[in-house]
Amino acid sequence: MMKIGMMLGFEESIKTMTNIATQAEAAGINSLYTVDAGRSATVTAAAVINATSSAQVGTYIVNAYARDPWMTGIEARDLNEISGGRFVLGVGTGNLHFNDLYMGIDSSKPLKKMRDFMEVVRGVVAGRAREPVRYRGDIHRIRWRASWEPLDNYVPVYLSASGPKMVRLAGEVSDGVGIGIMSSVE
Structure with missing residues (x-):
């Protein structure tokens, strides 16, 4: 049976989005996605x-x-817990133009940034109680110990990619790849 997912908008109220989500689930939609654009995903x-x-x-x-x-x-650990294991985390660079122009964030080294970001996130998501999670990258580093056990199931972490280098990185550091809307066939 085919599985169908749906991205929820961000211009509606949260109440409207939850009503849409409830109706979509009742209609057989298998997965629902939120986005960091105008609202917190x-x-x-x-x-x-x-x-x-x-x-x-x-x-x-x-x-x-x-x-x-x-x-x-x-947040991914918490969302997975409150969902009973139904949560999946999708991560990406966002719109690099938006990052630079509107937020004033230098996004000139997306591969280094995403490698480090994904390594830290995956370490935290998988961290067991009282076991050290350590990572030292070019941009991010972590020294942390979880104080609670995550659910038995692992939170899948996907990396959004639109170019061949980011797709390769996704194969190295994520559980799957989400192909961005601005991707080419290459």
């Missing part, structure tokens, strides 16, 4: 999780340039 995902019971809920995507990787990993 993780806060919106929490509302969608609360409004649904069986659909997988994920972010497509959280903007790695606008977020801290440690807190992103913590």
Whole structure:
């Protein structure tokens, strides 16, 4: 049977989005995704999780340039727990032009940024209670110990990519790849 996912908008109220999510789940939609654009993808995902019971809920995507990787990993653990294991985390660079122009964030080295971000997030997501999680990269580093056990199931972490180098990186540091809307056939 074919599985169908749906990206929720961000220009509607959260109440409207949760109503749409409830109706979509009832209509057979298997997965629902929120986005860091105009709203927080993780806060919106929490509302969608609360409004649904069986659909997988994920972010497509959280903007790695606008977020801290440690807190992103913590949020993914929490969302997975409150969803009963239905959460998937999608991470990406966001719109590099938007990052530079509107947020004033230098996004000139996306491969280094995404490698480090993904390594930290995946370490936090998989961290067991009282076991050290350590990573030291070019941009991010972490020394952390979880104080609680995550759910038995692992939170899948996908990397959004639109070019061949980022797709290769996704193969190295993620559980899957989300092909960006601005991708080419190359």
